[in-house]
Each structure stands twice: as C-alpha cells, then as structure tokens.
Amino acid sequence: MRHDTLRHSRLDEFRAPARRKPLADKLKLGVVFGLGALAVMTRPIEVDTGVYIDLRTIPISIAGLVGGWPGALVATVIAGAYRLWLGGAGAGPGLAVIGLVAAIGAGGSLLLAGRIASLRESILFSFFVSACDLFVVMILPLNSNVAALHREAPLWILIVFVTTSLATLATFNELRRRQTDKRLKMCEAVIQSLPESLNVKDSQGRFLLANPATAALMRAGPVNALLGRSDHDFYPAELADRFQAEERNILASGRAQMIEQTIAWRGSDPIILSTLKAPLYDDAGELVGIITHNRDLTEKRKLIQALADSEKIAQAALSNMADGLIMFDADLKVIFCNERYRSMFPLTADLRVPGAHARDILEGAIQRGEFIGIPPDGKEDFIEAAIAKLRLAGTVEFRLEDGRWIESRTTISEDGGCLVVCSDITRAKRDEQKLRDLNEKLEEMAMTDSLTELLNRRAFDASLVAEMDRCREVDGDLSLLLIDVDRFKAYNDTYGHTAGDECLRQVARVVRGAARRRGDRAARYGGEEMAVILPNTTASDAVMIAHELRKRVRALDIPHVGSEKGVVTASIGVAVFHSAEKQFTPAQFVGLADAALYDAKAAGRDTVRGGDREALEHDRVKMGGH
Secondary structure, three states, X not given: OHHHHHHHHHHHHHHHHHHOOHHHHHHHHHHHHHHHHHHHHOOOEEEEOOEEEOOOHHHHHHHHHHHHHHHHHHHHHHHHHHHHHHOOOOHHHHHHHHHHHHHHHHXXXXXXXXXXXXXXXXXXXXXXXXXXXXXXXXXXXXXXXXXXXXXXXXXXXXXXXHHHHHHHHHHHHHHHHHHHHHHHHHHHHHHHHOXXXXXXXXXXXXXXXXXXXXXXXXXXXXXXXXXXXXXXXXXXXXXXXXXXHHHHHHHHHOOOEEEEEEEOOOOOOOEEEEEEEEEEEOOOOOEEEEEEEEEEOHHHHHHHHHHHHHHHHHHHHHHHHOOEEEEEOOOOEEEEEOHHHHHHOHHXXXXXXXXXXXXXXXXXXXXXXXXXXXXXXXXXXXXXXXHHHHOOOEEEEEEEOOOOEEEEEEEEOOOOOEEEEEEEHHHHHHHHHHHHHHHHHHHHHOOEOOOOOOEOHHHHHHHHHHHHHHHHHHOOEEEEEEEEEOOHHHHHHHHOHHHHHHHHHHHHHHHHXXXXXXXXXXXXXXXXXXXXXXXXXXXXXXXXXXXXXHHHHHHOOOEEOOOOOEEOOEEEEEEEEEOOOOOOOHHHHHHHHXXXXXXXXXXXXXXXXXXXXXXXXXXXXXXXXX
C-alpha cells in the first residue's frame, strides 16, 4: 500500500500541471513581456533630432507567439497604455505597431498549436515583425522627421529582424529545455513507480539507475545504496558470479535475452525470476551497459505446483466418483452411454441405450415414476424443457424417486450434439464442487505453458476466437502458422526427454521471435507442435515469416542423428482467414493449417506449405523454392 501511494503521488506531480489553468499561465507571460516592452519603451534610441525609435515590437510579438491571444492582449494593454500616456504625434502609429505585432504573434501561436517553432519558422516570424515595423514607417505622412526615419529604416529594420530572431530562438530554446526536463522527470517517475524490478548497469556491472523494486529485491535499503555498486556487494559471491557471467554473454551476443534466475537468501524461500536483459547502446551505437527487467515467478510456480497437486487430487476423486456418461447426436439420439450411467437410473436402464431418442427416455422415466414432482398435466412441458436444456450447455440438478439427487452437466459439441455427465451428488456434491472451484481458479491463472513459456492451448483457443471475430469486424486478414518439430519422437528416443525439453525451449524462443508485433500470439499447440497467430497479415507475408522462422530453427544447429536433415528442423503449415468467410470456424481454420502442415511434412519436411496456394507458389518462386 505504501509503495502504491508513493507511485501515485509521483505521477500526480506530472498530472497537476495539466489541471492548472493554462489561461493564467498565458496571462502571466503577457504581463512579463508587456513589462519588457514597457522597459524598452522607456529607453528609446534617437535616430535624428527629435526622432526616437525603440524595440517594443519584439517583446509584444513574442508575448503573442508564446502566450497566444491572452498574452498578446495583456502585453498590448500594458504597452498601449504607456504609449497613450506619452502622447504626442507618434501615438497613433505607435499604437498601430503595437496592435499589428501583437496580432502577428497571436496568429503565429495559432499556427504553431502549442509546438516548438523550428529555425525556419522563427526566422519567418521575425521577418513579418520587422516588415510590420517597415510598413508603419512607410505609411506615415512625409515630413522632416519621417524622412529621417526613412533614411534609417534599412538599418533599423535589420536590427529589429536580427534581434527578434535571436529573442525568438532563445525563448523557444528555453521552452524546449523545460519540456525536455519535464519529460525526463516523468520517465524517472514512471521507472521509480514500476512494481517490478528495473535497472541499468554499465559494462562493468555497476548500477547506473535502479528503481525501489530493485532495491527491495536485493535487500539493499534505499535506491541510492545501489548506485555505483555491483551484484557482488549484495549477493553471495557464487550467485553474483553467475549473474555477471550471464550479463557478459548477453553483452557479447548484442541481443536481448529472456532467462530464468533464482535468488536464494539464507533463511528464506528461493525467489524465481523471469529476467529480460538487453544491451544498451548510446546514440553513436556504442555499447554502454545493460538493461534488466525482473518479473517474480515465485507465486506462478507455486500455482503450477498447486495445479499439479490438484490434478492428482482430481484423478483420485474421479476414480471414486464413478460418474455416468451419455452422448447424444444432433437429433438427440443416444450415441454412447456407460454402465454407470445406466445403473444410476435402474427403472429405465433398458431405455438408455444407443439409438434411443431423448424424448422416449424422458417419457419412459415419467411413466415408470423415476422422476417425481411432475403433475399429470405438466408432462409435456417438462419434456420440452428438458430437451431444450440438452440444446444448451449448463448444469441441472434433479431428484429421483428413490431420494437420490443427480447432477447432469451438459456440454454442446461442434456438430450440434451434446455430452452429458451425470453424478450422484447425494454424497459427493460438496467435495466435487470444492474441487471444481479450485481447478477452475487454477486454470484461469495458468495460461502459460510451463515448458516453453508460450501461451498454452487454452489461451491459444481463446486468442484465435477473439482474433477471428476482430478480423470480421475490421474486414482484414488473419494468418496462422502451425509448426511441427520434425522427427521429434526420434529425437526424444535418441537423446532423452530432458534433451527433448531443452530442444523445445530453444525452438519456442525462435517461434516467440516470429510474434514480433503487438497483437501477434505464439503458443504451444500440443506436444512438439507450436502455433503463431498473425493478425492483419496477408498470405504472402505469412509465408515469408514462416520461411524466416524455418531458417532460424535450422540455424539453431541442434544435432539430430535421427533426422535425415542431420539437425533439428521444423515443418510449417500456413493458413489465411479472410473476413468475408463469415461461417468459417476456428476448428476449420486450424484444420486448414494442419492440412498445410501435413503437406509440408509430406514434401520432405523442413519446408513451408500453405492453404493459399497462389501466395505460397509466388513466395516459393521468390525464395528459390526453399
């Protein structure tokens, strides 16, 4: 709670200026520049006997350029009031100049729309301001004083132009500096407010920047205690050496890597981290350090273990629950039922056989008194309601004539049929419900495959449905890559399952790299099969991505004596879904990619095949048939 409060307070520091009244700031600018104009007007320059000029146009025009019309108005009122107080024959032209340059400044502010002016725009603005001065001088009635002004006009206008340019550039440079300073402070506040560890080290492993989460993770106390020090100052020597070796490898490779690290403090449970480390380069491309982002996986691993334990509990519970199972086709005729299901309904066991219709079973159960509480005139309504429930996924509880309670859980299949699982909940309802709640909670929280760290199958299915729906809405294309590691069973048989797991991890990293855009999804489809969902990707682009992925898998150069290729390779099937295909289901989409994968394996493996033949053929020709 304290960390969240600190984080919000820091961010509020930068939200506050946005809530302040911008009009008040502009009025303040108008006052400042108006007083500046007043100052230069009190120190005029005598160009001839009795003929005076000043630089009032510069602060007045900049007041409008920076402060908009409010700033221009305030500066105009201050300077105009002073000019009126001075009086004299030049009051009219003086007020005209003040009004014109204020309008020029306000107009420039409107065109800039809050951004910093470029050098070209600053010079153009200065030109208009000096031209305004020249215009007013040229339209004055000709007399001896005006003639003197005309003689000095070129030099004076040049001075106005140069001075306005320098003043404008200086003003915007200051504004640019303030904006940069504000952004730097905002970035620092964001970094410091992150709940996960984020830090930057130099090439020698010394901390240059760290947030409070890093200091808390390393038990270093305040953040400043980290700066200029290294892991050896906080971790045991063996652990610090290992971390430093990992960072040296990443710096040598020049590529970001995701690794897993374990921190074990004496007297505490180990902390498991998913760590992203990326080399940091300066503007010249020189390596200056490394960025580290740590994500705590400890709780996730505990959940995975809890899930495994719950699966064991589930297996034990299911073995003792002895559920009944019955399957209906789209016409609600029985396809299959087990003996336990039939034994649950002894009065109608002879009716509950393959080929029987659900209506006949329900009518027989009512006639023989197996269901209770059904009035004679409500028989047909009960049957229609029960049949309607078989058309919908859901759970129904009902009581039999012998006092037992049965819970039936209906699942709708893709072909329009349904699967009904019946449990005698008279004794086991409470335990079964508790176990189901636990499994559902863990299933929701475990959406990542533990071996490859890709999305798991459930997450893949959900993502595919969502992307197909979105594709229909935006009228776009959606591509799917289905990847299979060639001869993987032979690899496992040759090198063992431990090596097989490591092989899948390396291939998974390559597959994850193919999902490089926001919205792309990489998943483990099952076994050695993986998949990549590519929104807004045409067939030809998907094939190019697939070829690049295939080459990168081969480039891993993992020996595989059980394969004709000599190294681990992958075959890839490509399928494309178009928004016009309104009735195309996710299963059909995956089936299309699976068929393409089958073609790729049949073609000799280590190749790409796709459902869109024209795009694939074009890409194969372009890539030389590989």
